[in-house]
Amino acid sequence: MHLLTVIDHPDPNSFTAAVAAQFNNGAEAAGHTTEIADLHSEGFDPRWSMADIESDRNSKTPPDILAEQQRIARADAICLAFPLFWWGMPSMMKGWVDRVWAWGWAYDQLDNPEKSLQKPRTGVLLVPAGARSDEMETAGYLQALETAWTKGTFGYFGLSPRKIELLHGSTGSAKRRRALLERSYAIGFSLPQPGG
Ligand SMILES: Cc1cc2nc3c(=O)[nH]c(=O)nc-3n(C[C@H](O)[C@H](O)[C@H](O)COP(=O)(O)O)c2cc1C
Secondary structure: OOOEEEEEEOOOOHHHHHHHHHHHHHHOOOOOEEEEEEEHOOOOOOHHHHHHHHHHHHHOOHHHHHHHHHHHOOOEEEEEEEEEOOOOOOHHHHHHHHOOOOOOOOEEEOOOOOOOOOEEEEEEEEEEEOOOHHHHHHHHHHHHHHHHHHHOOOOOOOHHHEEEEEEEEOOOOHHHHHHHHHHHHHHHHHHOOOOO
């Protein structure tokens, strides 16, 4: 498979960048080809603008969005790597999702969140998070993310199967962080085929 890993982090030496690299290493070891979209270093503009609205009206896709859609078109699997910020996506990733996976290209209906205009692609959300898993579970955040992302967003984009991989305790000890890096490699190594 060809894997596209999209990263939202301004620091190339961040933990998020390291887990994305380990994930890609695992995928390559399993025989997949990989490509990285580093949204900050590439200067992606996450602001949904009047140009986006007009392109929606006139069916004329802005050139920066066309380029993003072209690299998605090459991919059989997509990984979004970003830190959990306020129980959601940081702004760069949020803007990339809002602008790139547009009505008429990704989906053209709202009644069925499992229906997409896109071919099935394996989807992984690789998400470092400061909180512990029991804290997130007890407070209901895990369920909230499953509802908003797995149920309510990524089916429209054709991501199937799709999984949220929360890397809990990402600000913890060196041992903890090493374990999360190893887990990221293992997730990349065992990527399922699309459509499952
Ligand atoms: C603005 C901001 C908001 C954050 N919100 C959350 C949050 O809602 N839940 C959580 O578990 N961690 C939260 N964190 C912690 C980050 O997810 C964690 O520090 C992560 O490891 C950051 O990625 P990095 O280590 O690659 O910089 C937040 C951090 C920042 C800076």
